[in-house]
Amino acid sequence: SAVISQKPSRDICQRGTSLTIQCQVDSQVTMMFWYRQQPGQSLTLIATANQGSEATYESGFVIDKFPISRPNLTFSTLTVSNMSPEDSSIYLCSVEEWTGDGDTEAFFGQGTRLTVV
């Protein structure tokens, strides 16, 4: 199973600044996903990041606000730009891998807990 490391695990940031979250996977994966979990809410997909191409954003999310990099098959970054208190959330990185018995499974990082003040 994939092991995902996210940095930082938590941060408190001033409004108007930007934070870059890193996601490192211990194996090569084709697709990486970034999710947001607002306080008391479920997970919402921000974008899908493929290596070598631009990320695909879900409705309500734009590249200017959440630029994503995917320089290789084991690493991705998500930047939360020009932050406001409404961006306070947990941001999670996820990958999907074949499990060896004919299906795939999604693995999640521990998340980055962001508080914007």
Place this chain on the structure above:
Amino acid sequence: AQSVTQPDIHITVSEGASLELRCNYSYGATPYLFWYVQSPGQGLQLLLKYFSGDTLVQGIKGFEAEFKRSQSSFNLRKPSVHWSDAAEYFCAATGTSYDKVIFGPGTSLSVIP
């Protein structure tokens, strides 16, 4: 549109009692279905998944779920709840392999002694 719903926002059960958490999905075809648990301050842990075959799926920690196509449901059950089961439970679905996962709103489980 694809969606996953969990009708119960919050459930409280007594320790030792049985548990059933409801999940319904709306997809063009039968999706792959999952149940995740998120304990306070912890990451997501996969409890079980359904791709095809036997509609009763066994998972970790004594959980099971039953897929019912006619009801578009994938309810999670446990015969005897432990205090450590108190957590947030998410039902999720994906259309195909390597597809985005759509999460339900979650059900918060409290366990009373």
